[in-house]
Amino acid sequence: MPELPEVETTLRGIQPWLDGETISDVVVRQRSLRWPVPSQIGSKLVGQTVVSSRRRGKYILLELSGGGTLLTHLGMSGSLRILSGDSDEWRKHDHIGISLASGKELRYHDPRRFGCWLYCKAGEHPEDSHELLHKLGPEPLSDDFDVDYLWSCMKGRKVAIKQLIMNSHVVVGVGNIYACEALYLSGISPRRAAGRVTRASTERLVEAIRQVLGEAIEMGGTTLRDFLNADGEAGYFKQELRVYDREGEPCRGCESPVKRIVQSNRSTFFCSDCQK
Template identity: 50%
Template sequence: MPELPEVEVSRLGISPHIENKLITAIRVHDARLRWPVPEAVQQVTQQRLISVKRRAKYLLLETAAGTLILHLGMSGKLRVVPASTTLKKHDHIEIEFEHGQVLRLNDPRRFGALLFHDQSQSPINAHELLARLGPEPLTDEFTANYLFNCSRGRKQAIKTFIMDNHVVVGVGNIYANEALFKAGINPKRQAGKVSKARYQQLVPLIKQTLQEAIAQGGTTLRDFTNVDGSPGYFAQQLMVYGRGGKRCMQCQSELKEIRLGQRSTVYCTQCQR
């Protein structure tokens, strides 16, 4: 599944090609996505795209008439191509612009989404998909004090705690594994028993791990390629994720792989306490 860095890379990839351009048509070739694509998305036709923003893993395409909410789901990919380009299998949605380019959503598993929010009725952050989300991890709102205070009394594992989108958005499985390893924190430790000092170590490492992934084009996943078709390269630097049974890069102990919150979790029993 594309995680926050992959979605941010997609945003950075498409924005220069479509921002400030007039939307001339929206073609829905298959409306059967995670939620049926509503007819209301047509309200942005003949509107100029003001900006492409990201909130958690949602891309927000803002116009004066309202905002399109786009989610890549499990396998979604975005491409900006000439309108004359032959459709590929699973190209479910096209947003055409005045300069003859189209933004296409290709989604084999159809877990993605395209929705419409009327900002004249309520601000975009009030939308039911966005209203209860935690802060963005790369903003000043996400601090060690904030995370420490949220964790008090929490018995859940620290890994599932930092992956909770109500606590902080976008710290997906790959990046939770990596940040906890760098901070030397056992992913099974109860969040409420992690000290403030350790949260002061962890938060900057979460930010650093995400920033490095974005800078390098996102993590290479089986179902993800960048807008220009090139894969990300961050996977080459993963220290624990996907390396269960291999040697720890720090101490040479064998890395242990378990399941936490139904997700693969890899850690070093020697380096992480």
Template identity: 55%
Template structure:
């Protein structure tokens, strides 16, 4: 489900609810997610105040006073909601982080639901960077990411440019939806070898990535099946998708039918006329 805009939407939805709140208890109903949930999560979180919610790539970091962080990844089907503490538990509600009541109001719970269990809840000790966060590429919305960077890094690479763009060691946060959209916007065929894309066209691609991700965040992300923000709202970017999910439909630009094929095991849609 979630690429950078959906994770950032989740972060923005969570932050105001979690900032400064006291964690009362942690309930693990199903500790076997992508990886087992480390013992520290249930042992060290209760009694601590949340100091912030950050995002790096598609990971969320919930920081607490001790300097430790809970590291969350939503995988393909994960979602985080802030709910009244007495909300009935549903299928695939794997983890609850109970928040102490503010004043005399009722308490709330941060609930992690993930049908496919590709998501994860891990632990990053104070002062350390989790192994999974090492070796990641730059944030696409930062100044470290631009067309020159893509051009230099791609020299000699034979993998398709779409595969290159989705490689989290190249740039983080771009998944299957936004890779297709960005390449469509930039007029680059997803099949083209990464090393065979010019500097000029990488400038257009980097601009497209930034623009599309920024716009998707402003729309609250893309809801295809099940993405939902912490407040329960869907994202509204789906209606603005030009390529993803439109195989066989007319190209919005030239009207010719959009092509579809698997590239790097992922369904890919593009226009054979507008993208070279």
């Protein structure tokens, strides 16, 4: 489900209800996620205050008053909602509930269970030390992600450009939808070897990634099937999609039908006339 804009939308939705709040109870109904939810997670969290919440790539990090950090990822189908406390019946696939002193509750729902909930103990900055975070590439909306950087990652690489920009060690947050969209916007074939993309195209690609992610955040993310924000509302970026999930429909630029191919087991949508 979630790529960077959906995770950012989720974070913005839960942040106001979490920051400064104390955790009063933790219920784990299903600990079998991507990795097992630590069995002591409840005793570690209860009584702690959420100092701040932030995003790194597609991970959400809650910094706790004791110095530890709660690290979660929504995987393919995960979502986080804020419940008001009185309407808190457990739906199928609701796995974790974090009750707050305010009476609100943070509820984690994830049918496919590819997400994770992990606890990083106090000490170093998790972005620098945690094994899942420390090798991540730059944030695409930060100044660290620029043409020189991406160009250096592409040089000599035979891997398809689409796979390269979806590699979180190169740049975080670009998933299947936004990789397709950014390549369309920059006129690059998703199949082109990364090392054979021109410098001018790379400049367009950096801008396209920024543009598409930024616009999607502004529109509350993309709801294809089931993405909902923390208030249970859909995102509006689907109507802006130029190629993703539009196989056979006319390209918005040249009218020729959008094509679908498979690259490393993922669907790729593109216009073979507009993208070279």
